Amino acid sequence: MLALRWHGREDVRLDDVQAPQLTPLLDALIEVELCGLCGTDLAEYRHGPGMIRMSPHPLSGQQPPITLGHELVGTLVEGSSPDGTITPGMRVTVDACLRCGTCAACVRGDYHRCRYGGSIGLHSDGGFARHVAVPGACLVAVPDSVTDRQAALTEPFAVGLHALERGGLRTGDTIAVLGFGPIGAATALVAQALGAAPVVVELDPLRLAAAQRLGLTVVEGGEDVHRRVRAAVGGGGADVVVESTGAAAVVPQAIECAARGGRIVLAGLPSRASEIDGRRLTLFERSLVGSLGYRHDCPRILALVDAGRLDPSAIVTDVVPLGEAVELIQRLAGGPGTTIKALVAIGDTP
Ligand SMILES: [Zn+2]
Ligand SMILES: [Zn+2]
Incomplete structure (x- = not known):
């Protein structure tokens, strides 16, 4: 499959890679439809490595080249959420926080402060590819009333909600x-x-x-x-x-x-x-x-969208196919122009 991978500063490539293997940590497989480009992805391109580590991540064991993308929506193909309520065939997005689940912060529910923490798409291969393996604990079900474009923006909107709570x-x-x-x-x-x-x-x-x-x-x-x-x-x-x-x-x-x-x-x-x-x-x-990321905020964003009180897709200015993602990053690295939020359509990519 094609994957948009970060190799180094000002070096992202569309590589042909193997489909991901499930692991004890990354135990759920998603077929991706849309994936948002985050300011963090651009920062890693322009000045990285910032959050990306050049050594194997303690939880995922992965290191660059790494597939970017942590704002995704797709269909769960394999695996489930730990409580068994999210099952294959369901539309899902992800809470992108990798977490150990056992440190003091994780036990308190503050998994975004996990001492071993990381992010899907920075510390494990992400959603700029047809398939992505994620922890089952990161799965978030998308209500039927929420569109793919809205759902792809759950994660950045959760960042906004968390910031307001921190305030x-x-x-x-x-x-x-x-x-x-x-x-x-x-x-x-x-x-x-x-x-x-x-x-x-x-x-x-x-x-x-x-x-x-x-x-x-x-x-x-x-x-x-x-x-x-x-x-x-x-x-x-x-x-x-x-x-x-x-x-x-x-x-x-x-x-x-x-x-x-x-x-x-x-x-x-x-x-x-x-x-x-x-x-x-x-x-x-x-x-x-x-304010760092979010905690338990993704389902709350989806509930606001489901209730008709919030339309995250209002900030989408660009949607490009995966084949044009490298050019998109290169363009936005030079300045945003009219772009607020850009999404990459993965759906038709082999
Ligand atoms: Zn982000
Ligand atoms: Zn932890």
Whole structure:
């Protein structure tokens, strides 16, 4: 089968590989229909290895070249979920967290903090191929009412939901989302689905326009952005600020966008160290927290879609066949242009 594999920085290839073998860890086989391209995949292409390790992963034993792709939807062909409720023939997506299941974090249910953790599509072969082997524990059933395009976006939207939870989102809170890439867009739309009215901050005019088209309130990023955010949300700043740009210079700005007692969530992985004035936290009793992936959030996203409260496919701008995935990555590595979220159609690939 054809697989989009990461060989090294600026080196991804469409390789002809063997179909995956099931292992004690990767004990479920999925036939993939669609797989989303994540900012992480692009980061690994441009600057990697970042999250990818060059030695065998302690859980999967795999190392590069590795098939990318962790935002997938398809049909379960073999294996089942541990509780036996998800069985072959069912449409599934995955919670991409590899986990040991026995460390202190895993036992608490915080499997996204597993000390041996990793991700499908970075630390085990992923979904940019017709077949992918995943842990049965990672399977998530897709309701019939949810389309493939919506289901393929479950994972990035779960990242947005988790970020809002890390921000302690409460009813009536004001929210500012910095950045309107895939994660910022997902966070803003989830906040909207939960009944909030998020303000989106973005520098890029094309992305600002895209956010506006989705009915979101937008504010232009850049210098003195906190003044514009305060004006937009009132109350001296937002109760919850989600930073999704990953730009180190934006972290201090994100702090200034928060109200007294506000919570600032770093959902983007900062590109380098940021200089933070601790007084700007203490004197306003603001909290600054990190947010990593998600935990138990994928079924909750699918429930919101099933209920008609959320349409993740609204952010899809590009769908290309697997044969064009290398060119897609090369193009997006040079800048997003009009792309918010790109999906790769695997369905017709041999
Ligand atoms: Zn991702
Ligand atoms: Zn663990």
